[in-house]
Amino acid sequence: MKFTYRWGQRPLDGFAIKRGLGIGGFGEVYFAVSDGGKEVAIKLIRGHSDIEVRGIANCLNLKHPNLVHLYDLRVDSQGNRWLVMEYVLGESLAGILAKNPKGLEPAQAREWFLQTARAVQYLHDHAVVHRDIKPANIFIENGIVKLGDYGLSKSATASQIGQSSNVGTIHYMAPEIAGGNYTRQIDVYACGVMLYEMLTGDVPFRGETWTEIAMRHQTELPDMSRIPAGWAPIVAKSLNKKVAGRYANLDEMIRAVLEQTPGPGKTGPSAAGILTKVTGVVPMILTEADHFDPRRPTTQSKIVTTASGPIEATPSLVYVPVSPSWRARFAELCTSMILTPAIGLVTAAIWGLWNRSVDWNTVGPCFLMTVLIAWTVLIPAKLWENSPSWTLMRRLVLAAGGVLLGVVLYWLEGGLMPQIVRANDSPSIADDPTWLFGTLRLAPEAMSVFRGHVLFFALALGLLRWWLATERRRTERFSFFPMLVAATLGLILMIFVGPMGHTPRNFAAIALTGAAAAVQIVSPWIAPARTTSSFRRRFDPNSRTGTRA
Amino acid sequence: MKSLLLVLMMGAVVPGALAQETDAFSHIGPDPKTGNEIFIAIGEFRSSPEKAWQVALEAARDGLGVWLAARPTPVRNPPNLSEMLRLKIVPDTREPLSSQEENIDTGPNGSMVRYSVQVTVSPDHLRQFRSKDRLNTGTWAMLGLTAMLMLVASFFRLDEMTRGYLTAILGTGGVLLALTICYILWSR
Numbered sequence: 001m002k003f004t005y006r007w008g009q010r011p012l013d014g015f016a017i018k019r020g021l022g023i024g025g026f027g028e029v030y031f032a033v034s035d036g037g038k039e040v041a042i043k044l045i046r047g048h049s050d051i052e053v054r055g056i057a058n059c060l061n062l063k064h065p066n067l068v069h070l071y072d073l074r075v076d077s078q079g080n081r082w083l084v085m086e087y088v089l090g091e092s093l094a095g096i097l098a099k100n101p102k103g104l105e106p107a108q109a110r111e112w113f114l115q116t117a118r119a120v121q122y123l124h125d126h127a128v129v130h131r132d133i134k135p136a137n138i139f140i141e142n143g144i145v146k147l148g149d150y151g152l153s154k155s156a157t158a159s160q161i162g163q164s165s166n167v168g169t170i171h172y173m174a175p176e177i178a179g180g181n182y183t184r185q186i187d188v189y190a191c192g193v194m195l196y197e198m199l200t201g202d203v204p205f206r207g208e209t210w211t212e213i214a215m216r217h218q219t220e221l222p223d224m225s226r227i228p229a230g231w232a233p234i235v236a237k238s239l240n241k242k243v244a245g246r247y248a249n250l251d252e253m254i255r256a257v258l259e260q261t262p263g264p265g266k267t268g269p270s271a272a273g274i275l276t277k278v279t280g281v282v283p284m285i286l287t288e289a290d291h292f293d294p295r296r297p298t299t300q301s302k303i304v305t306t307a308s309g310p311i312e313a314t315p316s317l318v319y320v321p322v323s324p325s326w327r328a329r330f331a332e333l334c335t336s337m338i339l340t341p342a343i344g345l346v347t348a349a350i351w352g353l354w355n356r357s358v359d360w361n362t363v364g365p366c367f368l369m370t371v372l373i374a375w376t377v378l379i380p381a382k383l384w385e386n387s388p389s390w391t392l393m394r395r396l397v398l399a400a401g402g403v404l405l406g407v408v409l410y411w412l413e414g415g416l417m418p419q420i421v422r423a424n425d426s427p428s429i430a431d432d433p434t435w436l437f438g439t440l441r442l443a444p445e446a447m448s449v450f451r452g453h454v455l456f457f458a459l460a461l462g463l464l465r466w467w468l469a470t471e472r473r474r475t476e477r478f479s480f481f482p483m484l485v486a487a488t489l490g491l492i493l494m495i496f497v498g499p500m501g502h503t504p505r506n507f508a509a510i511a512l513t514g515a516a517a518a519v520q521i522v523s524p525w526i527a528p529a530r531t532t533s534s535f536r537r538r539f540d541p542n543s544r545t546g547t548r549a
Numbered sequence: 550m551k552s553l554l555l556v557l558m559m560g561a562v563v564p565g566a567l568a569q570e571t572d573a574f575s576h577i578g579p580d581p582k583t584g585n586e587i588f589i590a591i592g593e594f595r596s597s598p599e600k601a602w603q604v605a606l607e608a609a610r611d612g613l614g615v616w617l618a619a620r621p622t623p624v625r626n627p628p629n630l631s632e633m634l635r636l637k638i639v640p641d642t643r644e645p646l647s648s649q650e651e652n653i654d655t656g657p658n659g660s661m662v663r664y665s666v667q668v669t670v671s672p673d674h675l676r677q678f679r680s681k682d683r684l685n686t687g688t689w690a691m692l693g694l695t696a697m698l699m700l701v702a703s704f705f706r707l708d709e710m711t712r713g714y715l716t717a718i719l720g721t722g723g724v725l726l727a728l729t730i731c732y733i734l735w736s737r
Contacts (some may be wrong), residue, residue: 005717016711031712316621331705334698341695364684368691412687414680416622486696 002326003028004044012074012082020327031087040071043083053081055128062126066119067146068139078481081416087147090141093198101527103201106228113195114254115145120191121250123150124184131182131192134169135197140343170210170421171203172309175218175241185243188250192238199225204239230260333382336522337375343521344370347514351507364411366507366514372408373515376401378462378523381470391465399462404452409504415449418442454503456493460512463489470523476523478517486516572672574612574668588612588668590639594661602643605664606630609639613668617678624678636674639666693734700726 005011005028015032022029033039045053060070065472069086091288093112096104104112114137125129130150137149154254174181174189196204204222207213222239224232234256240246247253348367352358380397388463417442418440442450468474469482490509577587588613592605607630614627634641643664704723708716 007713018716019708033714254560327705331702331709334702334705337696338698338702341691360688361684363680365680366689368684371691410664412680412683413681414678444570 001028005030006222006350006357010075010083010429011044011078011080013041014044015084017042035153039087041085041087043085045081056083057124059128062123062128064119064122065149066115066145067122068151076261077415084385087258088139088141089204090146093135093138093194095141095245095452096140097197097201101289104198106231109195109198110477112145112198113191115256115259116147116194117191117250117257119147120187121254123246124187124249129182130187130190132169132172133187133194135171136427138194157517170213170507171205173214173217175214176243178218180216181243183243185246188238191250191253192235192246194272195220195231195238196227196235199231202226203405204516231348234260255390289432329382329385333378336382338380339522340371340374340378341367341376343514343518344368344507350514354510364375365409366511368412368513369409369508369511370474370518371407372405373457373461373511374445374518374522376405377466377515377519379471381467381519381523384467392466394467395462398466399458402457402459402461403454405461407450409457409508410450410453413449413453415453415506416443416446416525418450448504451500452497453504455500456497456504456508459493459497460486460489466516466519467535469519470504472524472526474520474525475528478520482516483513487513552639574615576616586670588616588670589665590668591665592663594663596659596661598643598664599661601662601664605666606633606639609633609666609668611674613638613670617675620675622679624675624682626682627679628678628681633668633705636677638670638674641667689737693730696730697727699729 002445003023005017005020006016007019009017011034016035017030017032019031020028021031021041028044030042030044031039032042045056057073058071060073063069068088070083071086072084074084075084079333082496103109116133120130120133128150130147132149133147137147139146172190174186174195176183177186193203205216205220207216220240222235224236227235232456234253237256238246238253247256281491344367347370348363352363355362377398380394380401383392388491420439421441464482464485469479487509490512494504494506496510569707573592574588574590577589586607587717590605590609592603592608595601595604610630610633611625613633617624617627628636628638633639700723704719707719711719
């Protein structure tokens with residue numbers, strides 16, 4: 001998805017866009033600077049009803065150190081609504097969890113949780129249910145945790161058990177959401193899921209489809225064996241399927257955390273210090289949140305409570321996962337392509353050792369082909385990152401890339417290139433032994449070599465699912481298996497393509513193997529979270545005990 | 550003198566003798582059996598056979614370079630002498646059959662000698678020369694492309710770091726650098 005606006009544009013009077021920050025189902029967020037020089041994040045709000053926008057407006061005057069401040073709700077000349085909010089220059093909890101696939105240290109998780117929970121409790125005190133609590137909406141700046149994206153929040157009046165859109169991320173959705181229940185308890189549940197994820201590195205329920213995940217939230221018990229001692233009862237209670245079984249509010253959950261998991265104490269590091277241990281952010285502000293009393297009434301709370309109107313039912317929104325912007329993906333692709341020649345050099349060095357030669361005429365073609373094969377895979381794979389998986393189409397595209405690679409290698413090896421002749425030069429061009437395709441002609445002695453090269457690479461790229469090795473969420477960053485498969489296929493093709501045409505020199509198989517390694521090494525990778533097998537979930541006694549606890 | 554006459558005669562009878570042919574390097578023609586292109590390179594008179602042989606080989610190298618550059622698929626990086634010897638394009642010893650020796654008496658100072666060398670270029674040699682040439686082109690193209698990619702990646706990273714404040718400057722600088730890289734590559 002592309003951003004609607006780009007650098008320098010001023011869709012909203014008084015703000016110049018500097019760059020896009022993110023796109024999702026909620027709209028587009030940009031980093032912008034006001035005419036006076038204030039750095040802000042502005043969100044183009046799309047697909048929200050007037051009542052929902054009024055709900056956002058109700059949050060404008062909420063003030064809490066752990067909330068991303070909302071400055072204003074504006075309308076541009078085209079009638080689009082924009083939310084002007086605080087620009088948080090810090091990493092999200094999702095990013096930190098991605099770097100820590102085995103979870104955070106309990107002390108760190110505790111601080112993240114406490115500050116987040118205080119912000120959520122503050123929202124609840126002001127009759128607002130967040131409804132979209134997840135690590136991607138929690139940031140850290142100067143040692144302070146900031147909860148953002150409460151643009152999707154609903155103001156919750158006494159009659160807040162109403163109907164609303166089925167929003168939020170499925171992994172953090174409470175079971176009662178399926179029934180349209182949007183009480184404060186869904187935030188308690190989401191905080192429990194997040195706590196689980198911070199402690200284990202993985203969400204409690206995973207699945208192939210939304211339905212499967214939602215079903216597990218409703219029926220399965222989480223694997224509590226991975227939760228550190230002392231935390232299990234808290235997490236188990238917050239993840240209770242029944243609303244009545246959970247903490248009544250987040251304040252109660254905060255107290256439980258404070259009681260059962262003692263903090264660092266007076267002699268230990270400050271909360272900001274603990275947080276920065278993970279993120280590396282220099283704390284500049286003292287952790288005011290530690291002393292903030294979420295129960296302290298404010299004048300705004302009354303206004304908010306009375307201003308919120310009845311919530312109307314709206315059609316279900318489709319959850320669109322936020323993916324890196326095209327700029328980020330393009331930058332990633334460039335970086336991957338820049339790194340590829342390094343792997344190409346290693347491959348060429350191996351080929352040079354095999355031949356006992358360091359002559360560039362010997363190792364150069366191997367280097368170039370390794371890099372070109374890897375590039376041929378990386379470019380379309382990056383384009384396919386967010387598109388449906390049409391395997392046949394992908395194979396055909398890669399095979400077409402293989403045809404080009406075959407021509408390139410043929411050219412590199414000094415083959416005579418096909419020449420275009422006019423059709424009337426020859427009475428029957430198809431009968432001409434030099435006829436290649438259309439009006440292209442090639443010397444007969446070169447025909448076999450040309451055919452062999454093209455066939456070899458077309459099959460080598462078309463037969464394997466190369467894009468799997470570049471996937472961001474592949475199982476392992478690097479595996480020898482794709483290399484083994486590529487090498488085997490290369491050797492097989494040399495045997496079987498041989499009778500149909502003169503196959504490339506041996507280095508083609510080496511180059512394929514090197515490319516299989518290169519695409520893995522240079523492609524970005526997000527470590528998968530630890531998963532528990534269904535066998536373990538079923539038979540591990542600790543798991544059950546933990547859950548019951 | 551006999552051999553020189555023979556060479557000159559052969560050069561004269563070869564149809565389509567190339568325009569770049571000189572007295573020192575002449576195209577005899579393709580061998581009908583092997584398809585090899587045959588040339589004769591004639592050196593200059595020198596006082597010692599070694600020097601004369603070296604001069605003849607250099608004449609062969611220079612002549613072949615000119616001939617390769619004038620091919621329909623020109624070769625811009627002709628082989629050097631050691632490569633020609635390695636590929637047996639020219640004989641590595643002064644064999645009577647492949648090279649011809651000519652002596653002249655210069656009186657009391659002794660005799661002067663010069664050699665003519667047969668240059669044999671097979672179709673596979675031509676392919677190897679083209680391959681070397683294209684490998685050179687391909688390597689430079691890849692270096693250039695990688696440099697451009699580094700430029701683009703740097704632009705995005707720096708723009709990210711400066712949060713959009715310097716986009717115009719970075720963009721202009723990037724375009725100028727890209728043009729410089731293109732110019733350097735083109736001038737090669």
